[in-house]
Amino acid sequence: MSAVVPAVAATDLAPLRPQWLVFLARLTRRRTALFGLVVMAIVILTSLAAPWISPFDPIEQDVTQRLKAPGERDPAGRLHPLGTDHLGRDLLARVIYGAQPALLVGFAAVVISGVLGMAAGLLGGYFGGWIDDVLMRLADIQLAFPFILLAIAVIGVLGASLQTIIIVIGVSSWVVYARVVRAAVFSLREREFVQAAQALGSRDVRVVLRHILPNALTPWLVVATLDMARVIVIESALSFLGLGVQPPTPTWGGMLADGRVYISTAWWLATFPGLAILVTVLGINLFGDGLRDTLDPRLKV
């Protein structure tokens, strides 16, 4: 990296900023991680800029233009690069807009489960004893369920909506976070700086939040990144089953479900939304793997 750090900022930020830059440099030196980062950036930017870059309205129907193959033009001469669906909606526009619910659910659910799992891991790891036992049994119970089945059963009762999906996925995905944080806390609480803080009379809350949490953040971040990939697949799966964000909002899973119906006549309907999911998830996975290898190669997540 050849970025010049401004001299003024160096006074108080000096120990922090270079470290950050060094990390970024190390991360982006891994070509796969860099590729993942670029893919993630493109997907995020696309979803944010959807209203400006999308060539068509994603929910505007035009039955005279239904099931046009990729590359065909409508009578006005406007190009449908990925073709149109069974209601004459432009597929590219829908793929672009489909990134919004996927990323929104992915991000929000990861925040919820990440915070819950962090809390559980800190509590169980720091205090041990019966608290830890109870939390770990709860984790076993959570893991005993086939995830998708439990999710659709609950969503079936509550009714499908953006909020429900986020909450259901968020609340039931805390276990991985709790496990890695707990494992980190187990070793951290024996370290000298923690014992020193305790010996100086710091209260447990302060020890946990000031000394343990910042050091347990690394594995947490890796899990959060990789988990986002999983959540995006689950969101698509729910939409595919008709239990996700409801039409007419375009979702990749919902588009796939439509495409499945027209599989023998319009291959593009199912192909492109799936590719969008694949590329997004692949990008996040590559970035997450790179993050893990850079931050802590021994981490097993």
Next chain:
Amino acid sequence: MKVYLARRVLQSLLVLLGVSFVVFGILFLTGDPALVLMPPDATLEDIETFRRVNGFDRPFFVQYGRFLYGALRGDFGQSIRHGEPAFDLVMERMPATFELSGAALLIALCLAIPAGILSAVRRNTIVDYISTVVALLGQSMPTFWLGIMLILLFSVQWNFLPSSGRGEWQHMVLPAVTLGLFTTARITRLTRSGMLEVLNQDYIRTARAKGVANPPVVWKHALKNAAIPIVTIVGIELGTLLGGSVITETIFAWPGVGRLSVQAIYNRDYPVVQAAVFTLSATFVLVNLFVDLLYTYLDPRIRLR
């Protein structure tokens, strides 16, 4: 050993108790199970009668007690849609789900373990790169999309394999491949990293130094020690497979528990949903109990815990 066994069995029972509680609690998510179970156009009197007849006017824990007592005997009530006992419906479809999950697991193990070993032994060669890229793609590919693409190619384009139903072995190929790909990817990556770790250990160097040939080093010395995480993940992956069967069975119209549950959710047939969730979860818990017992054989150190 006996203490470990007893503790492990007790833990599993505790988990099953928790599972039953959650499965029961699904009905209470909106606060009123009668409204969940009754059709939307039911009159107030109907709902009131239903509540009384089915005991939903009793205290929560009395209701839970009754549910648990029924569940232990395989009684989850009658299916609203089919009018048969819900548990019987689930059990009828269990063999199909086992068959599919088993085939998927078999495919995964047959592909993943050799690929993972080869990848580790021939590290940084073309073989390693191909297997790593395929595994990465497999882990990032949504099951339902893979299923649809396979149908598009093998059923629609080439008319080569059937896209739905169960019966001949041909029916099983596409669903099993679809369901197994993610697991294949996971186990490949795990086998590779496990083998790499073990191959760097001192005892492997010792074995090589004393003149053991390469194949026995890999197969006997290394694989045996890399096997433990693989066995763990197989137990956990069975959960993934049973859960994934929900999607795969729906795509390929495979007559198993997964498809039954999805249909039951669409029909608001909650006794069947409860029976299916409970049965699949219980299967998963029991398999993992068995896997843990298998460890004690693979790694005697565990017995001492």
